[in-house]
Amino acid sequence: MSEIYDYAVVGGGIVGLSTAYKLTLKFPQAKVLVIEKEIELSAHQTGNNSGVIHSGLYYAPGSLKAENCKTGRLELVAFAQKHNIPHDVCGKVIVATDEKELPFMENIFNNGIANETEGITKINAEEVKQIEPYVESIGGIHVPCTGIIDYRATVHKLADIITASSNPAVIKLGEEVTVINQGEISELVTTKESYKAKKMIFCGGLQADRLAKKDHVDLKEKVVPFRGDYYELTEKAKHKVKNLIYPVPNPDFPFLGVHFTRMTDGEIECGPNAVFSFKREGYSRTSFSLKDTWDALSYKGTWSLLTQNPKYALMEYRRAFSKQLFLETLQRMIPSLELDDLKKGRSGVRAQLLGVSGETRDDFRIEYKGNSIHVLNAPSPAATAGLAIGQKIVDMIDE
Ligand SMILES: Cc1cc2nc3c(=O)[nH]c(=O)nc-3n(C[C@H](O)[C@H](O)[C@H](O)COP(=O)(O)OP(=O)(O)OC[C@H]3O[C@@H](n4cnc5c(N)ncnc54)[C@H](O)[C@@H]3O)c2cc1C
Known part of the structure; x- marks a missing residue:
């Protein structure tokens, strides 16, 4: 038996x-x-993720994400403390670099208040600089309960x-x-x-x-895979990022935008982007699986998503193959970064559940x-x- x-x-x-x-x-x-x-x-x-302990401020109040991110975070930090898992509740800044982003940043802040995210404050450009001296912004949000961990x-x-x-x-x-x-x-x-x-x-x-x-x-x-590629800062540029620096995310997309993350091993990662992937478990820019590609491209939802946002999809694809374009995105937050400050890093693939009309769940x-x-x-x-x-x-x- x-x-x-x-x-x-x-x-x-x-x-x-x-x-x-x-x-x-x-x-x-x-x-x-x-x-x-x-x-x-x-x-x-x-x-293969960013290793961030998220605060929960982005998610719709009352959603499973909002509820479980906060309780999960508190439990995760307690678990990490108890079991000596490398982690650091170092806080992060979300920074606006363009006037057009200010209303979206305001929405994120209000969302954070509705989700009772501990300690969030609006900060001006000078205060951003006190936390992250190399960032040029027009203001931001300080989120002290965000952290990093070795998942x-x-x-x-x-x-x-x-x-x-x-x-x-x-x-x-x-x-x-x-x-x-x-x-x-x-x-x-x-x-x-x-x-x-x-x-x-x-x-x-x-x-x-x-x-x-x-x-x-x-x-x-259906699950549609979105790859996220990272660059790492080289030794000479590491001092330009202390902890976590995020842009104001584009509200039309489910991803947070390319950001800077200090990892628990001391490396500084830049990324991830979000590119349609031709392989669900493929970790290079040219990974390909016939089964996965057929599955995704024979699904109406994938085409709806790509055709609703052709400019965005194309830009993400170009940026995946262009270090210069990746750098330009990062320079919006830290203008002093140079091409040789970046070296190629790893990739991860996100599982994104997609509805038939291309709506991301x-x-x-x-x-x-x-x-x-x-x-x-x-x-x-x-x-x-x-x-x-x-x-x-x-x-x-x-x-
Ligand atoms: C690039 C990237 C960055 C991210 N950054 C963050 C972050 O900073 N913070 C955060 O909170 N979240 C982040 N996420 C999201 C987070 O990593 C995922 O939400 C989370 O890891 C999902 O965990 P999971 O166990 O559901 O999936 P997975 O970790 O993918 O595990 C699923 C497992 O199921 C196994 N499996 C599948 N099919 C079978 C089968 N038939 N038989 C046996 N085993 C099977 C797979 O091999 C796999 O090991 C990120 C994700 C990505 C991709």
Whole structure:
């Protein structure tokens, strides 16, 4: 007789591991299984993101993002303090560089007040300079509760905790779930074995829609991948950024705009941009997958998005291949930056759930289907909110 797990979690990113962790806390006697298709945890979005602990000021009041970003952030910082995970609540500035941005910045500030984001203040250009001396702006917002963290280390700590308890969870790496058979006792078939579980939780990130389809969830939207490339500041330019410097984001798009981030290892990253990607899990500018490209380009939503914003899409594409254009974007905030201050960095790919009319689904989305729960949309700030999302899933199961 093969073992019957109480809970099988598919996906070894921060949402999957946070969910498994919360399950072991809530149901200490339960048998918990985590299945990850890669040979290491955090191989995709979680391990290739900006490493920012977001404050929560951007998100629509009352949304799952607003609620879970704040509770998740507070819990994440406490977790990092307790377990010595590299992190720093260093604060950030959002800076306006053009008069046209001021009304949008005002909206963000008011949103932050509505979301009760701790300590946010409007600051003038001089005050911005006191925090970030190389920034030229016409004013900004100081957000003291934003921070930086090593998300890979966070996920590894979660894994260590759940596998070291007296009733240890099991983590299977290098096994892709290929078939899902729901029943009173459900079956998950992987590329290596098959497992039985009473409840299944799918946290598949860039593959969330495909896992949902395998489980016969009636999902109208599709995941469309957007790659984000980073540059790093060279040694001679590192002093130009102290912590985190963000532009006022374009309100028409779901991304925050190219920004400066001090990482926990001391490097300064510039990025990420947001370019349509021809491969869901492809991390170079020329990555290509026929399956992923066909999936995205045969979907009406992708064309609707690209044709609604052709100038933006083209500009992003040109900038992905032009260091000079990338530099010009960064110079809007720090004009003294020069071309040889930048060296090529890494890339990450965002899973963006897209509606048929090209509308980006902004909020987190978590749905039931029989004995399954599917995390269908967990874009940024889901790394910050991971522990809160895990708690939400456990509460859904408990109810
Ligand atoms: C460039 C970039 C920058 C970002 N910056 C930030 C930031 O600074 N702060 C922040 O809070 N958020 C940020 N985000 C968002 C954040 O990283 C994601 O929201 C979060 O990591 C999502 O976690 P996840 O566990 O849902 O997905 P993932 O980390 O992608 O994990 C999903 C896992 O599921 C596995 N999987 C998929 N299909 C299967 C299958 N069939 N069988 C087994 N395993 C499977 C995958 O291999 C993967 O490991 C950023 C994202 C990107 C891409």
